[in-house]
Amino acid sequence: MITERQEELAALHAFGLLEGAERDAFVAELAANPDLRALCDSLVGTAAELALASPPIAPPASLKARILTAAGEPAGTGKVVSFPLLKFAPWAVAAALAVAVTWFASQNLALRNENLTLRSERQLAEVAYKMAQNQLTERSLIAEKMIAELGNQLRQSEDLTRLKVTALASLAGNTKEAQAIAVWNPEQQSGLLTIEKLPTIADTQDYQIWIVDPAYPNPVNGGVFHVGADGKVALGFKPDQPVAQAAAFAISLEKKGGVPKAEGPIVLLGR
Amino acid sequence: MLLASVRLFPFPGTASPPRAEPARFCVMPAATDSSDPQNQAGEQAALLTAMARGDKTALARLYDSLAKPLYSLAFRVLNDATEAQDIIQDVFLQMWHKAADYDTSRGSVFSWAATLTRNRAIDRVRMRRRRAELLAESAGELQPAASTGDADSAGSLWAQEKAGVVRAALTQLAPDQQKAIELAYFSGLTQQEIATRLNEPLGTIKARIRRGLLQLRETLPARL
Numbered sequence: 358m359i360t361e362r363q364e365e366l367a368a369l370h371a372f373g374l375l376e377g378a379e380r381d382a383f384v385a386e387l388a389a390n391p392d393l394r395a396l397c398d399s400l401v402g403t404a405a406e407l408a409l410a411s412p413p414i415a416p417p418a419s420l421k422a423r424i425l426t427a428a429g430e431p432a433g434t435g436k437v438v439s440f441p442l443l444k445f446a447p448w449a450v451a452a453a454l455a456v457a458v459t460w461f462a463s464q465n466l467a468l469r470n471e472n473l474t475l476r477s478e479r480q481l482a483e484v485a486y487k488m489a490q491n492q493l494t495e496r497s498l499i500a501e502k503m504i505a506e507l508g509n510q511l512r513q514s515e516d517l518t519r520l521k522v523t524a525l526a527s528l529a530g531n532t533k534e535a536q537a538i539a540v541w542n543p544e545q546q547s548g549l550l551t552i553e554k555l556p557t558i559a560d561t562q563d564y565q566i567w568i569v570d571p572a573y574p575n576p577v578n579g580g581v582f583h584v585g586a587d588g589k590v591a592l593g594f595k596p597d598q599p600v601a602q603a604a605a606f607a608i609s610l611e612k613k614g615g616v617p618k619a620e621g622p623i624v625l626l627g628r
Numbered sequence: 629m630l631l632a633s634v635r636l637f638p639f640p641g642t643a644s645p646p647r648a649e650p651a652r653f654c655v656m657p658a659a660t661d662s663s664d665p666q667n668q669a670g671e672q673a674a675l676l677t678a679m680a681r682g683d684k685t686a687l688a689r690l691y692d693s694l695a696k697p698l699y700s701l702a703f704r705v706l707n708d709a710t711e712a713q714d715i716i717q718d719v720f721l722q723m724w725h726k727a728a729d730y731d732t733s734r735g736s737v738f739s740w741a742a743t744l745t746r747n748r749a750i751d752r753v754r755m756r757r758r759r760a761e762l763l764a765e766s767a768g769e770l771q772p773a774a775s776t777g778d779a780d781s782a783g784s785l786w787a788q789e790k791a792g793v794v795r796a797a798l799t800q801l802a803p804d805q806q807k808a809i810e811l812a813y814f815s816g817l818t819q820q821e822i823a824t825r826l827n828e829p830l831g832t833i834k835a836r837i838r839r840g841l842l843q844l845r846e847t848l849p850a851r852l
Contacts, residue, residue, distance in 0.1 A: 365838040372812040372837065373747065374819050398735060403845040405739035407813045408746065409697055409791040410798055411704035416695050420713050421688065424720045428687055563831070581831055597820075597830075614831035 363393055371400035378593070519544055523606050525552075525627035532556055532624045535588075539606040539627060541568075546600060548579070552590040552625075558583070558610065564624070565615045566594050569605040573598065576607060581615035604628065668693070668786040672737035673730075680727035687724050694738060695720075697787040698745045705749035705814055715752070719744045746813070753816040797847040804828075805840035812837050 359367075366383045369375050375383055387394045525537035537552040550566065558564065566579030579594045608625040672693055678686035695716060702712035719741060723730075730740065798806055804826075811822045823830040 361838070364842065365834050368838040368841040369812075369819065369834065371841060373750070374812060374837075376818065399845060400841055401743065402735045402739045403841060403848060404813060405735070405742040405746075406790070406794050406848055407798075407809070407844075408701040408738075408742040409787060409794040410810075411697070411700040411814075413696060413788065413791065414700045414703050416699040416713060416716060417709075420699075420716060421691050421695065423713075424691060424717050425684065425688060427717060427721055428684060428724045614829050614835065617829070 359392055359396060363390075364396070367393065367397045367400050370397055371404040516542070516544070521603055523627040525606060525608065525625040527625060535625060537608070537625050537627070541603045541606070543600070543603065547593060547595045548603075548606075549593050550582075550590065550606075552584070552588075552608075554588045555584045555590060555624075557586055557588065561613050562621075563611055563613050563615055565609050565611045565619070565621075567607040567609060567619055568596050568600050568603050569607065570600045570602055571604055572601050575618055578615065578617065579606075581611070669736045669738070673732055676723065676727045676730050676737050679724055680730075687720065690723070690737075691720060693786075694741050697738075697791070698741055701742060701745050702749045705746065705816065706752060711752055712749070715745060715748045718748060750816040794848065797844055800847060801840050801843060805836045805843070808833055808836040809840040809844070 363386070366375065366379075366386075370380070370383055370387075387397055519542065521541040521543070523539045523541070525535075525539060527533050527535055532555060534554040535552060535556070536554060537550065539548055539550050541548040548568075555564070563581035563583055565581045567576035568579050569576045577596045577598050577600055579596050582590055582592055584590050605626065605628040607619075607623050607627075609619045609623045610621040611619070612621075672690060675686040675690040675693075679690065698719060699712055699716050702715040703709065706712050706715070722744060723741060730737065798809070801809065807826065808822060811817055811825060815822070815825075817825060819833060820830060823833045826833065
């Protein structure tokens with residue numbers, strides 16, 4: 358079962374229009390949903406066919422030669438050139454080997470003792486080097502881990518102090534049972550909204566999020582969402598303008614797709 | 629009017645999509661009806677397999693088949709002949725070096741090549757920071773201009789025939805859907821920039837792109 362929202366994300370993905378967290382989330386969803394992946398592949402193919410809608414223009418004739426030249430000769434495709442003298446190669450190799458064996462035999466005895474000594478010294482040096490290297494690696498890893506932990510602790514404490522958590526309540530009594538919490542991160546200019554028991558609405562309508570910032574005459578648009586039959590929603594939102602101070606959050610009922618300025622009734626409000 | 633970009637965050641998974649083994653073709657294609665899309669797609673896949681074995685003749689034949697539509701796409705996005713040629717050279721060299729990685733289960737050779745071309749062209753557009761200028765150039769209605777190049781080779785006749793089908797399918801879309809689809813594919817603009825450009829709420833633009841692309845998928849029966 359593929360929802361309209363998934364179709365929409367698949368279409369945007371086919372055009373490369375998803376960005377950042379939205380793209381990462383959709384790619385993760387693709388990995389877990391073969392039907393969605395098949396739809397996405399199909400839409401990518403359809404989008405690629407749009408290339409043919411371009412007004413036809415032939416490339417210059419020189420381009421083909423340029424590309425073939427740049428491609429070069431692929432590895433392993435060169436032809437072996439025969440050479441008559443190669444027939445005598447085995448004899449030449451045998452003669453060379455005979456001379457070499459004689460010479461190596463004379464050198465072998467002299468070098469053997471020296472070689473054994475050098476090999477022992479080298480093995481000892483290698484062991485010492487590896488021990489020192491292991492110690493350094495171990496110390497470096499411990500130091501890196503400590504620095505990373507300290508950094509995480511610092512970031513977490515800083516992030517928590519910046520978050521603004523707001524409970525939204527029914528304003529006109531039309532959503533008495535609805536429970537909503539908005540968490541706002543001013544650093545990232547994004548928020549998370551969780552709602553329960555929100556009444557379902559017609560397909561021609563959407564709920565729209567608003568952020569009240571004293572810097573603007575009108576509330577800042579935070580996007581639209583639709584609620585399922587269970588009345589539960591959990592979503593991230595981003596305002597379309599920078600928010601310096603999120604003084605309050607509101608949710609209104611608007612026409613499908615949302616409006617630039619709130620027109621419908623405010624159903625939830627929180628400061 | 630700028631509207632918000634609502635970002636829903638489903639729980640992310642950790643697994644990456646499974647990737648099928650690349651298909652292997654052992655025989656070079658025989659001469660076929662070059663205008664038949666099915667034959668053409670199979671022939672292009674076989675050429676790519678031959679390229680993976682180091683067959684430079686196959687690269688030349690694939691160039692004859694794909695260069696014109698890909699160059700037209702690059703030129704449409706960039707509006708610059710020199711940059712479009714650079715893109716086409718990069719794309720064919722990438723296909724030459726990565727031919728063995730081609731996976732038939734993920735789409736046709738043309739689809740792969742067109743995606744490579746478009747992505748590279750749009751990267752350049754964004755890098756040049758010339759969006760305003762390009763918008764003005766690309767915002768015109770889709771005009772099937774006459775070919776300005778040499779006579780078509782047999783390899784690109786299929787593209788010419790298929791182009792007529794794609795343009796006809798585009799004209800069957802509602803004008804606002806057509807405009808959104810064209811900007812989404814050719815302009816290199818973001819969702820929000822398309823909404824701003826068309827002076828519509830972001831949700832409306834997303835819906836138009838979804839409906840338009842799904843209708844195109846139904847209208848265009850065969851993959852290239």
